[in-house]
Amino acid sequence: MYMIETKNLTKSYADFTAVAGISLHIPKGAVYGFLGPNGAGKSTTMKMFLGLTAPTGGSFRIGGKQFPRDRMRILKETGSFIEAPAFYGNLTGEENLDIVRRILGLPKSAVSEALELVGLSAHRHRPARTYSLGMKQRLGLASALIGRPPILILDEPTNGLDPVGIHEIRTLIRSLPERFGCTVLVSSHLLSEIELMADRIGILNHGHLLFEGTLDELKFNAASQGFPTDNLEETFLALIESDNLQRGGAR
Amino acid sequence: MSFYLECKKMKRTGLVPAFFCGGLLAAAVPVLNMAFRSEMYLGLDAPPIQILMEANWQMMSMLNILLVTAGACLMYHTEYADNAIQRICTLPAKESRLFLGKSAFLFLMCAVILAVEAAGMAFCIFHWFGHFGGLWSVFKSFGYAFLLMLPAVFGSLWIASACRNLWVSLGISVVCIFTATLLPVKNFALSLFFFAMPFQILADTPPQAARRFMIAAVAELLVIAAGELIFLKLRRSFT
Numbered sequence: 001m002y003m004i005e006t007k008n009l010t011k012s013y014a015d016f017t018a019v020a021g022i023s024l025h026i027p028k029g030a031v032y033g034f035l036g037p038n039g040a041g042k043s044t045t046m047k048m049f050l051g052l053t054a055p056t057g058g059s060f061r062i063g064g065k066q067f068p069r070d071r072m073r074i075l076k077e078t079g080s081f082i083e084a085p086a087f088y089g090n091l092t093g094e095e096n097l098d099i100v101r102r103i104l105g106l107p108k109s110a111v112s113e114a115l116e117l118v119g120l121s122a123h124r125h126r127p128a129r130t131y132s133l134g135m136k137q138r139l140g141l142a143s144a145l146i147g148r149p150p151i152l153i154l155d156e157p158t159n160g161l162d163p164v165g166i167h168e169i170r171t172l173i174r175s176l177p178e179r180f181g182c183t184v185l186v187s188s189h190l191l192s193e194i195e196l197m198a199d200r201i202g203i204l205n206h207g208h209l210l211f212e213g214t215l216d217e218l219k220f221n222a223a224s225q226g227f228p229t230d231n232l233e234e235t236f237l238a239l240i241e242s243d244n245l246q247r248g249g250a251r
Numbered sequence: 252m253s254f255y256l257e258c259k260k261m262k263r264t265g266l267v268p269a270f271f272c273g274g275l276l277a278a279a280v281p282v283l284n285m286a287f288r289s290e291m292y293l294g295l296d297a298p299p300i301q302i303l304m305e306a307n308w309q310m311m312s313m314l315n316i317l318l319v320t321a322g323a324c325l326m327y328h329t330e331y332a333d334n335a336i337q338r339i340c341t342l343p344a345k346e347s348r349l350f351l352g353k354s355a356f357l358f359l360m361c362a363v364i365l366a367v368e369a370a371g372m373a374f375c376i377f378h379w380f381g382h383f384g385g386l387w388s389v390f391k392s393f394g395y396a397f398l399l400m401l402p403a404v405f406g407s408l409w410i411a412s413a414c415r416n417l418w419v420s421l422g423i424s425v426v427c428i429f430t431a432t433l434l435p436v437k438n439f440a441l442s443l444f445f446f447a448m449p450f451q452i453l454a455d456t457p458p459q460a461a462r463r464f465m466i467a468a469v470a471e472l473l474v475i476a477a478g479e480l481i482f483l484k485l486r487r488s489f490t
Binding site: 087089127 | 333
């Protein structure tokens with residue numbers, strides 16, 4: 001069963017197509033790495049999943065629910081973190097999470113649990129505007145994880161974290177399917193980052209889905225097309241380069 | 252629920268004390284006016300509330316609208332500054348409820364400042380006019396002022412919700428306020444502009460016209476609320 005499934009999902013603006021008819025298949029309980037260079041359409045796709053922007057074509061289902069008909073039910077079951085941490089700077093970390101908790105109708109203990117999960121308990125009473133970038137990132141993650149949602153959509157969640165923080169968050173994301181039965185869609189522009197977390201990956205470039213499958217399948221495909229496979233970063237770059245050349249040298 | 256969350260979100264913004272101080276400042280206008288030049292008003296042949304409102308309401312309502320506008324801009328600024336609104340929009344909560352929650356909070360703040368101003372006005376009536384039966388007229392005047400202020404609250408919030416930048420929404424609202432001050436208050440059609448309505452005074456308006464203003468205020472509330480709902484839907488489609 002696919003937890004997230006899209007059919008020819010498209011988002012076009014007046015003279016620009018951000019996402020061009022992609023069909024994703026994200027299995028239940030998987031960590032799905034969504035890869036692509038900046039501007040590939042990863043964030044736009046994730047925003048469509050959350051109803052932040054309306055698709056101009058195609059359709060998608062999340063947790064068996066159809067968008068836009070079941071938008072509210074989808075949002076109730078989806079924790080998200082898009083582009084950058086979003087919070088009320090005048091409120092403390094705890095107060096920020098309490099607002100999310102109340103909207104989701106969760107018990108009070110959910111706040112402490114989420115803060116504990118991202119290692120922010122010691123700073124729970126500080127206003128969020130005084131947090132460092134890494135702490136804001138953790139607060140954003142706590143907000144996504146609160147209530148242990150069955151689906152998590154995380155857009156570049158390790159941005160701004162130090163190496164120790166990156167390792168911690170990566171380990172946390174990796175453990176989520178096993179601990180809470182979550183399905184995680186996580187985006188990054190770094191293959192090295194994704195290969196340590198994901199079971200399956202999807203590679204996006206200029207709004208087109210270039211590849212979807214496991215890392216082993218990626219290696220196999222790349223080898224059959226004559227791309228280097230010793231280093232996954234090089235495989236990814238070669239795949240993107242080749243696609244750019246096919247599109248007339250666009251970068 | 253939305254109202255409670257909006258109250259919570261205003262923590263450490265200074266909005267509540269600002270409203271309270273603004274109310275006190277506006278309430279001080281008739282008191283100071285009477286303290287320094289009561290001889291100008293005590294000889295006039297009109298009910299005390301009418302004399303006081305005609306002498307002070309322009310200044311008081313200007314302060315009120317500026318407070319409402321600043322409040323509306325600040326409320327949406329807390330949503331936009333650190334992108335909190337994006338997180339709220341990814342939760343099972345409608346953006347329209349956010350607007351209505353903020354409206355409810357500002358309605359309450361308006362009621363508070365008008366109550367403080369009404370107290371100031373009642374003090375003037377008791378102290379300088381020695382009129383102890385004027386409470387009901389004060390209550391009626393400020394009830395009317397409250398109703399006519401509500402479209403300005405909705406309008407300010409609409410502008411604030413449409414602009415991510417605090418200074419843009421504040422600028423637009425201030426231009427609207429100054430435009431409203433240029434409109435003649437006796438002209439019914441021009442006074443329907445939602446920033447001009449709060450300048451109306453019940454005491455010098457014929458009952459028929461007052462009724463029309465109240466109906467217009469309710470109609471404007473409905474139109475602005477519907478406009479906001481349509482705007483939110485369109486914005487999602489075009490972003």
